[in-house]
Amino acid sequence: MKIGELSLESQELLGRLRESAQSTEEKERFLAAMDALKFIAATGQSLDFEDYRNSLDAKAPPLAIEAFKTREEADAWLKGHPRPPHLAYVLIAGEYHVVMHVPELNRRRLISHPVLEFYLADMIRDGIPAPVATFDTREEAGAWLNHQPEPPRQVFIQIAGEPYLVVYHHRINLRAFYPTSMAAMPEHPGETEN
Numbered sequence: 001m002k003i004g005e006l007s008l009e010s011q012e013l014l015g016r017l018r019e020s021a022q023s024t025e026e027k028e029r030f031l032a033a034m035d036a037l038k039f040i041a042a043t044g045q046s047l048d049f050e051d052y053r054n055s056l057d058a059k060a061p062p063l064a065i066e067a068f069k070t071r072e073e074a075d076a077w078l079k080g081h082p083r084p085p086h087l088a089y090v091l092i093a094g095e096y097h098v099v100m101h102v103p104e105l106n107r108r109r110l111i112s113h114p115v116l117e118f119y120l121a122d123m124i125r126d127g128i129p130a131p132v133a134t135f136d137t138r139e140e141a142g143a144w145l146n147h148q149p150e151p152p153r154q155v156f157i158q159i160a161g162e163p164y165l166v167v168y169h170h171r172i173n174l175r176a177f178y179p180t181s182m183a184a185m186p187e188h189p190g191e192t193e194n
Contacts, residue, residue: 144157
């Protein structure tokens, strides 16, 4: 079903549920969900929303909206952004950070977030698939990843006997690999390749 049709049908269902809701608070929650779907369409984000839903279906890593090599680059971006995307993820040197923005206080922060560590822990719990390639060094793995004409969205490789998740962050055109040991040791940053 196309995202526009699904959105309209979802709004209709939420409207019916809202009519039968018992409390004012419950009615307000249904209205907020309906408004969120209308907002997505009204701001031209329907395809982005569909992309987000597809990434959930594919069990892809959390979406990042930007990537920076250094904290200084990220801080400059945040400082210069006219309307920072509150609660969105960005990558800084391969690590996930969440954007925090409180306009009333004019506060902007990038806070390290273990979302990838949680994601990797879930994947390990579900069982890691066999690696699609094996390498002796990170340099060999990086060369392989950079020479993929169509980067894999997410596959596992092995480097020096350790499993790594290879990810193509397609929305920001970033190829990256992350050691599965990050699930147990969050202080190890992921490596990125461009």
